[in-house]
Amino acid sequence: MTSKYEKIYNEIVLLIQNGTLRANAKLPSENDLSEQYQVTRETIRKALKLLSEHGYIQKIQGKGSIVLDVNKYEFPISGLVSFKELAAKMGQRTRTELVKLGLQVPSDFIKKQLKLEQSEKVWEVIRVRKIDDEKVILDKDYLNENLIPGVTVKVAQNSIYEFIELELGLVISFAKKEITVEEATMEDRNLLDLEGYSSIVVVKSHVYLEDTSLFQYTESRHRPDKFRFVDFARRH
Template identity: 60%
Template sequence: MKENKFLAIYNDLLLQIRKGTFQPNDKLPSENELSQQYQTSRETIRKALNLLSEHGYIQKIKGKGSIVLDVGKYDFPVSGLVSFKELAQKMRKPARTIVHELEIVKPDEYIRKHLSVPNKDEVWKVIRSREIEGEKIILDKDFFHRKFVPLLTRDICEDSIYEYIEKELKLKISFAKKEMFVDQVTDEDRKYLDLNGYEHVVVVKNFVYLEDASLFQFTESRHRLDKFRFVDFARRTH
């Protein structure tokens, strides 16, 4: 029952943070006040607060208490291999994909290098904005080796390319290598993103492989700085 109690308190406090009852930089009530409010022990309250801290919703500062952090960002898993459709469903936020370009191209030097394709091979080029809660905050520039993905349509690109690849083409997407860095905003970013005055974006390069270790996709995802929190889980090995 104790475990259920601290999780219930965690979820209740989290709901209040997300609804804006507690704003960024606000101080949560003290452990004593919360234990009285929820009619439970300080140990149970401490467990709930520790969980909020671990998940990045509060910062516990000695002598000051628990300070609410800015949660106007969306968790984006660094180590995971998740489609935007899956991410949007998990967030339960209104989201849509806008396709700006869909064409078959001969790879230039940059794409040949990143997708490891010869000159003669054709590549699908897909440029899409990702909109969450009415703001275009991700620009995805995808390149798929046509040898593995012979056909793409605008409808597929607006829905989920990964779902199409796995369910229709019966290919198994296995793993990805990623690079992440901060880059200056480009004219293309200005054209397709709601930048809100930001002059830099977070760029994630994805090199995505099938089960047989074939590199079939290279993606450059460009994220508005203020909207994404990149999360990962790490365990120290001994």
């Protein structure tokens, strides 16, 4: 038997899916919803919690419950796809801003991620991705300079993967990925249009060449309302 809060959840989901409740619309307050559905506030809280867990709403401090865009941009989890390749599917809606490019002595953290020797240096590439004129992704890439020499501003603004494969003639083979939700940093707040969101979806990747050399560590930091991370799984 469906509980009261599940019925309310299903009703609100339907309103979101059919466009009656549009993205960025604010839901009525818990008190108003309680009166509207003739249930207790605790029942409403359970329904809102379920909506939040399934990606339909986001609770923002001082603003209440905001409807998320269910037509999010899809990013493949298992594939190794460059932003340029994803952007090609979106047409002219995307732009890359190069924030920083430099060859440097890595921090202890980056040294550990890339399993570097004491004398090895890394390219640090920080880029902001704009979609529909909003800054919604912060990409922080660290590349082993011994394996990937000659990264230029032009390369960083275009596609590093394209440079690696077409110019350096290397084969990018596989990646190990980890997805977490983290508190937005000051850097995130300064570089992205967070629109009140306090959390960031972070995809951390260790990327390997065909000979199993680890050449790249990446943190791709996404505003949570704009993306849906997808995968295809088959049993057996």
